Amino acid sequence: xxxxxxxxxxxxxxxxxxxxxxxxxxxxxxxxxxxxxxxxxxxxxxxxxxxxxxxxxxxxxxxxxxxxxxxxxxxxxxxxxxxxxxxxxxxxxxxxxxxxxxxxxxxxxxxxxxxxxxxxxxxxxxxxxxxxxxxxxxxxxxxxxxxxxxxxxxxxxxxxxxxxxxxxxxxxxxxxxxxxxxxxxxxxxxxxxxxxxxxxxxxxxxxxxxxxxxxxxxxxxxxxxxxxxxxxxxxxxxxxxxxxxxxxxxxxxxxxxxxxxxxxxxxxx
Numbered sequence: 001x002x003x004x005x006x007x008x009x010x011x012x013x014x015x016x017x018x019x020x021x022x023x024x025x026x027x028x029x030x031x032x033x034x035x036x037x038x039x040x041x042x043x044x045x046x047x048x049x050x051x052x053x054x055x056x057x058x059x060x061x062x063x064x065x066x067x068x069x070x071x072x073x074x075x076x077x078x079x080x081x082x083x084x085x086x087x088x089x090x091x092x093x094x095x096x097x098x099x100x101x102x103x104x105x106x107x108x109x110x111x112x113x114x115x116x117x118x119x120x121x122x123x124x125x126x127x128x129x130x131x132x133x134x135x136x137x138x139x140x141x142x143x144x145x146x147x148x149x150x151x152x153x154x155x156x157x158x159x160x161x162x163x164x165x166x167x168x169x170x171x172x173x174x175x176x177x178x179x180x181x182x183x184x185x186x187x188x189x190x191x192x193x194x195x196x197x198x199x200x201x202x203x204x205x206x207x208x209x210x211x212x213x214x215x216x217x218x219x220x221x222x223x224x225x226x227x228x229x230x231x232x233x234x235x236x237x238x239x240x241x242x243x244x245x246x247x248x249x250x251x252x253x254x255x256x257x258x259x260x261x262x263x264x265x266x267x268x269x
Contacts (some may be wrong), residue, residue, distance in 0.1 A: 031065060037240035051075060057123070059091035062138055069232060069263050070163040073097040076133040079121045082140035085110040087109035089117070093135075122150050130159040130269075139259070142176075142214045148222055155228045155266055163227035163265035164229060167237050172254040178205050216253050216260050229264040237261035 030036065040061065067073060074096030080089040085108060092099035093116070100116040102125055103109055109117055112232040120126055122137070122144065135158045137150075143168045144150045154164050169175050177184025180203055183191035188207040194202045205211040220234060235243040237259040247253050247260065 001212065002078075018259050031061075031068065032236075032240050032243045033151065034240045035145065037238055040238055045108050045167070055085075055087040056091075058138075060089040062088060062136075062167075063091045063095060065261070065263075066134060066165055067095075069191050070120075070134065073134065074216075077131060078127075078134045078136060079127070079128070079132045081125070081137045081154060083136070083138065084108045086114040086117060088136060088138055089114045096136075097167065104212075106262045123153055125153055125157055127157045129156055129264075130162075132158050132162055133164045134158075134165065137163075139169060141166060142171070142212055143210055145212060145213075147214060147219065151223070152228070155226075155264075158266040160266050160268045162266045164266060165231075165261070166172070166264065167259055167261045168214055168219075169259050170219075170254060170257060172215065173258045175258060176213075178211060179203055180205070215245075216247065216257060217250060219260065219262075220247075230267060232263040232265050233261070235261050235263075 025195065029036040033195065043057045047054045061077065063073065071091055072095070078089075078092045078099040080086070080092065080098045080099060080101045081253050083089050083103060086101050086103075089099045089101040092100065093114070100111075101114050101131065102118050102120045102122065103113075104119065104121045106119055109119075117125070122140065123146070135137050135154045137154060141147050151166070168228075169178070172185070175181045177188065177191050177206060178198075182187075183194050184207075187247040192203045192206070207213065220231075223229065233244060234247050236246050236257045239246055239256075246256050
């Protein structure tokens with residue numbers, strides 16, 4: 001296999017703390033907080049007209065979360081699976097990580113994909129077992145037809161003791177229908193038709209093709225039944241308070257969570 005390129009800027013590797021040795025939060029960063037949630041919400045409102053600002057902020061926030069649970073990423077091998085045009089990969093690399101992007105759709109990579117981009121299916125990554133210290137997947141699970149197989153592949157490429165970051169937009173959240181939300185609550189086809197009438201262009205997502213109704217309760221049951229990972233945290237990714245508590249409330253969590261974040265630890269072999 002061809003070696004991956006080094007991080008941009010030539011950052012020297014550093015020794016990262018072993019799992020269980022504590023966490024490292026960036027100074028001035030608080031999660032959850034109203035200030036953080038408001039900043040993310042404002043950025044999301046401009047996702048279409050200013051994607052650079054929106055996704056750069058989201059990438060910084062996500063890597064902050066990874067470092068809060070697992071220490072600095074500098075010198076570590078990070079896999080960004082399904083990371084689109086590479087905002088997350090670039091942020092990991094900016095902080096000194098050996099980060100690589102695996103994206104199945106060349107169109108999603110955009111005109112200037114990161115140097116570490118590989119066109120590859122998340123169901124079958126071209127990697128040997130246990131190569132990653134951190135495996136990262138942001139808002140991908142709702143776009144795969146077989147979430148269990150996808151999660152198995154994330155676990156396979158993560159070393160024992162390594163961290164797996166998985167977030168997804170659950171179907172019944174206010175943003176579950178993506179560009180045709182929240183009208184998906186009244187039926188997917190009706191919501192897509194309304195989007196076409198309102199915008200004059202076809203919707204990007206079609207339920208059952210590139211968007212799937214993934215629910216929090218069933219996902220948690222599937223993950224808890226696995227023997228290759230343990231759950232470090234199951235929480236709302238964006239919620240400004242009681243981020244873990246809202247996920248523990250059956251029924252309510254399907255609507256209130258907005259986006260589920262799973263922090264998983266790869267079990268020893």
